[in-house]
Amino acid sequence: MGTNRLEAFSDGVLAIIITIAVLELRPPHGTDLAALWSLRSILFCYGLSFVYLGIYWNNHHHMLHVTDTVTGAILWANLDLLFWLSLFPFATGWMGGSDFARLPTATYGVVLFLAGTAYYILQHVIISSQGAGSLLATAIGRDLKGKISPVVYAVAIPLAFASPLAANALYVAVAGLWLVPDRRIERALQARERSNDGDD
Numbered sequence: 194m195g196t197n198r199l200e201a202f203s204d205g206v207l208a209i210i211i212t213i214a215v216l217e218l219r220p221p222h223g224t225d226l227a228a229l230w231s232l233r234s235i236l237f238c239y240g241l242s243f244v245y246l247g248i249y250w251n252n253h254h255h256m257l258h259v260t261d262t263v264t265g266a267i268l269w270a271n272l273d274l275l276f277w278l279s280l281f282p283f284a285t286g287w288m289g290g291s292d293f294a295r296l297p298t299a300t301y302g303v304v305l306f307l308a309g310t311a312y313y314i315l316q317h318v319i320i321s322s323q324g325a326g327s328l329l330a331t332a333i334g335r336d337l338k339g340k341i342s343p344v345v346y347a348v349a350i351p352l353a354f355a356s357p358l359a360a361n362a363l364y365v366a367v368a369g370l371w372l373v374p375d376r377r378i379e380r381a382l383q384a385r386e387r388s389n390d391g392d393d
Contacts, residue, residue: 196257199271203257206275207250214242214282238289238301241364242281245305248371249278249312255378259328260319267322270315277308298360299353305364306346313339332378342367 218239221228253274260267284304287297316339320330333339345367353360 196260196263199263199268200254200257203253203271203275204250207246207253207278210279210281211243211246214239214246214285217282217286234292235286235289238285241361241368242285244368244372245308246278246281248368249274249308252312252371256316256319256329259332259378261323261327264318264322266318267315270311270318274308274311274315277304277311280304281308293357293361295354295357298357299350302346302350302353302360302364305367306343306350309339309343309346313343329378332380338370342370 218235219232221232223229223231281304284297284301288294288301291297316329316333316336320327323329345363349360349363352363
């Protein structure tokens with residue numbers, strides 16, 4: 194089958210996850226800047242998680258755009274990714290509500306690690322289904338960012354028990370790495386279109 198239903202379902206789940214995360218935000222009890230400042234940890238965590246969810250939504254959209262058909266294995270790998278992404282509101286609320294305590298900060302890293310791993314698995318299940326010469330395989334190439342990110346998370350998780358601030362710096366660094374526009378799939382699509390035009 195095509196990817197339209199899978200993409201629509203995934204978009205809906207991600208929208209619900211973001212909605213749940215924002216509903217966890219509570220207004221401050223006071224009316225001055227000091228009251229708002231008291232929520233800085235919670236607001237930071239929400240902002241970081243929103244960025245991560247946006248990154249996953251963006252890359253997931255591009256990946257499915259170059260996927261021709263959906264198999265049962267792809268459906269299950271996609272559900273695996275959505276499961277770990279659905280834990281973002283929990284991990285976000287715990288880390289922010291605890292003011293970056295060690296275990297909640299490490300738990301946030303575990304969720305990031307497992308979501309990143311699930312995305313990597315989904316990507317390779319799609320490539321296995323479509324073949325090594327597929328547009329997705331060509332586009333991602335060696336996929337350095339996809340390989341580096343889980344390693345950084347794996348370093349940040351135990352680091353959170355020594356320095357939650359340093360662990361959060363690594364979480365932010367990985368998000369910054371992925372915020373840089375990734376044009377690989379777009380370039381591969383343009384190259385295919387030019388090739389098709391040439392064949393005509």
